[in-house]
Amino acid sequence: MSDSQKKKGAKEEGSMLLRLIASSITIANRSGNIIREVMSGGNLQIVDKVLFGINDLQTEADRRVQKCILASLHHKFPDLTVIGEEEDTFDNSEWIEEGEDDEVYKQEKNFPPQLLSANQNNLCVWVDPLDGTNEYTKGHLDHVTVLIGIAVDGKAVAGIIHQPYYKCDCGAGNVKLGRTIWGVVGLGAFGLTRQSPPTDCRRIVTTRSHETHLVRMAVDACEASEVIKIGGAGFKVLYLIEGKAHAYIFANTGCKKWDTCAPEAVLRSVGGVLTDVRGSDIEYGANEDPPNNGGIVATASKETHLWYIERIPEAVKVGLNV
Numbered sequence: 001m002s003d004s005q006k007k008k009g010a011k012e013e014g015s016m017l018l019r020l021i022a023s024s025i026t027i028a029n030r031s032g033n034i035i036r037e038v039m040s041g042g043n044l045q046i047v048d049k050v051l052f053g054i055n056d057l058q059t060e061a062d063r064r065v066q067k068c069i070l071a072s073l074h075h076k077f078p079d080l081t082v083i084g085e086e087e088d089t090f091d092n093s094e095w096i097e098e099g100e101d102d103e104v105y106k107q108e109k110n111f112p113p114q115l116l117s118a119n120q121n122n123l124c125v126w127v128d129p130l131d132g133t134n135e136y137t138k139g140h141l142d143h144v145t146v147l148i149g150i151a152v153d154g155k156a157v158a159g160i161i162h163q164p165y166y167k168c169d170c171g172a173g174n175v176k177l178g179r180t181i182w183g184v185v186g187l188g189a190f191g192l193t194r195q196s197p198p199t200d201c202r203r204i205v206t207t208r209s210h211e212t213h214l215v216r217m218a219v220d221a222c223e224a225s226e227v228i229k230i231g232g233a234g235f236k237v238l239y240l241i242e243g244k245a246h247a248y249i250f251a252n253t254g255c256k257k258w259d260t261c262a263p264e265a266v267l268r269s270v271g272g273v274l275t276d277v278r279g280s281d282i283e284y285g286a287n288e289d290p291p292n293n294g295g296i297v298a299t300a301s302k303e304t305h306l307w308y309i310e311r312i313p314e315a316v317k318v319g320l321n322v
């Protein structure tokens, strides 16, 4: 047996969660290539999924990335529950990505032991192939992320967030597009640096394309010195972790569990919190319904989260039925 065969065999016998995260990072990177290819091809083939709400668009990039992620995960983990935003099809062998990111295995000894023993019976993966579709179609490309969220026993514990249009400075004036962030609760986050927000202001990040009366009421009650309207749940959570905003407030229905599973896991891996507007945890088990009708309140620090929950007016909480 060759060295590479031995290495592959050892990985296949090891922790399913490690393999899943290592595979998902590589799959998310390939997804970023697909998103850029579709955009540069110039034909997004936009479909309006009017049945599900306002500004609920789907493009050829959403569809292709969903095929890539689901086919790749199904190929390696045939018994795993994977729930994606777009249609489910597994007959997409041309989209299979087989690689794994070795950096994940280097962290094995630091992983919480109870997560290393997770298996297909208590794991569930929530996939948003392209978060921020509305913004993608309007050229706000930096708002777009690919989200692969991993839940164990219904809790968001690991997440991969890929930003296809993030500009990485490679030195000497060279710029590479795309970065991938991953995080595991109890281990930490990789691919970005956590920064504290300024202490002399209160910046709230909220929806750009799904604003309603309840969203405005909730944001107003939090006494923001600045309201930042950007697309996507993934992009907004990165604003929190990188200290560009103090809280993410979304008092509306419309978000689904694939929107928040990866962002919540990455946020919690750095000590943050993401809940509905009542402060209740979002459940990500395989039998949960996808919609999260209770909105979102998220902060990068546990200490400040309750302050925002207490400020959301009761009328907003009742309006969202939580």
Ligand SMILES: Nc1ncnc2c1ncn2[C@@H]1O[C@H](COP(=O)(O)O)[C@@H](O)[C@H]1OP(=O)(O)O
Residues within 6 Å of the ligand: 052, 053, 054, 055, 056, 057, 085, 128, 130, 131, 132, 133, 134, 206, 207, 208, 209, 210, 211, 230, 231, 232, 233, 250, 253, 254, 255, 256, 259
């Ligand atoms: N009313 C809605 N209908 C469909 N998707 C929604 C709705 N509201 C929010 N979302 C999803 O949640 C994400 C975050 O919301 P927002 O950008 O408004 O803050 C959106 O990018 C969208 O994800 P997606 O782009 O993957 O369809």
Ligand SMILES: [Mg+2]
Residues within 6 Å of the ligand: 056, 057, 058, 085, 133
């Ligand atoms: Mg969508």
Ligand SMILES: [Mg+2]
Residues within 6 Å of the ligand: 128, 130, 131, 132, 232, 233, 258, 259
């Ligand atoms: Mg989304």
Ligand SMILES: [Mg+2]
Residues within 6 Å of the ligand: 062, 085, 128, 129, 130, 131, 132, 133
């Ligand atoms: Mg999406």
